[in-house]
Amino acid sequence: MAFPVTAPGHVRPPRAGTERSVGAFRLPARPRSVGEARIRVRETLTRWGVPAETVDDAELIVSELVTNAVVHTGTEAVVCALRHGGGRLRIEVTGRRTGLAVPRPRAARADDENGRGLALIEALCTAWGVTDATDGRGRTVWAALATGPRS
Numbered sequence: 001m002a003f004p005v006t007a008p009g010h011v012r013p014p015r016a017g018t019e020r021s022v023g024a025f026r027l028p029a030r031p032r033s034v035g036e037a038r039i040r041v042r043e044t045l046t047r048w049g050v051p052a053e054t055v056d057d058a059e060l061i062v063s064e065l066v067t068n069a070v071v072h073t074g075t076e077a078v079v080c081a082l083r084h085g086g087g088r089l090r091i092e093v094t095g096r097r098t099g100l101a102v103p104r105p106r107a108a109r110a111d112d113e114n115g116r117g118l119a120l121i122e123a124l125c126t127a128w129g130v131t132d133a134t135d136g137r138g139r140t141v142w143a144a145l146a147t148g149p150r151s
Contacts, residue, residue, distance in 0.1 A: 021048045024081040029070045029095065037066045037080055041091070048084055054147045057124045058082075061091055061143050064121055068141065069095035075138065087148050088126075094133050094140040 023044050027033035041062045045055045062080060069078045075095035083090040121128050121143050128143040 021084040022082070024079060026077050026079045027066070029073070029075045029078050031067075031070060033070065033078065034063055034066045037062050037078075041080070041082065044082055045084070045089070050084060050089060050147055054089060054145055057145055058089060058091055061121050061124060061145070062093065065091065065093035065141050065143065069093050073139075084147065087146060089145045089147050090142060091145070092140050092142040094138050096133075096138040 025037075025040055027036055038059045042055055042059050045058055046052075050058070066078055066080065069075060073095040077095075079092075079094045081090075081092040081094070083092075124145065125143045126146055128141070131140050131142065132138070133140050
């Protein structure tokens with residue numbers, strides 16, 4: 001399913017009366033976009049009434065996914081999509097892929113400065129994965145979170 005993408009700086013609000021809340025935004029693939037993605041995710045999920053603990057996790061996850069897209073692909077822009085409903089939140093970040101490697105967690109050593117992002121995502125999510133973008137010109141990394149209370 002394609003997400004409605006709006007101009008940079010805007011998240012399309014969910015349609016009234018729909019079971020799912022859907023929003024998407026596009027940012028340039030630059031390091032400063034990571035912070036902007038975090039802000040937009042926090043604002044959107046708070047407006048949708050997602051529990052604060054899930055919002056915190058989602059903000060961290062989108063930060064890692066956007067960082068990976070900026071650092072590891074040749075994309076000019078990233079698209080972040082959010083879908084909420086049925087007690088679940090799905091976060092998707094799409095960029096143009098430049099190689100055949102599929103993102104996967106790696107074992108970072110204690111003194112490594114990076115390499116922990118996907119392991120962190122794996123620890124926070126109920127599921128995550130990688131799919132080809134719907135237009136065939138990129139790759140989407142997604143993460144799913146439960147939005148109910150934690151035990």
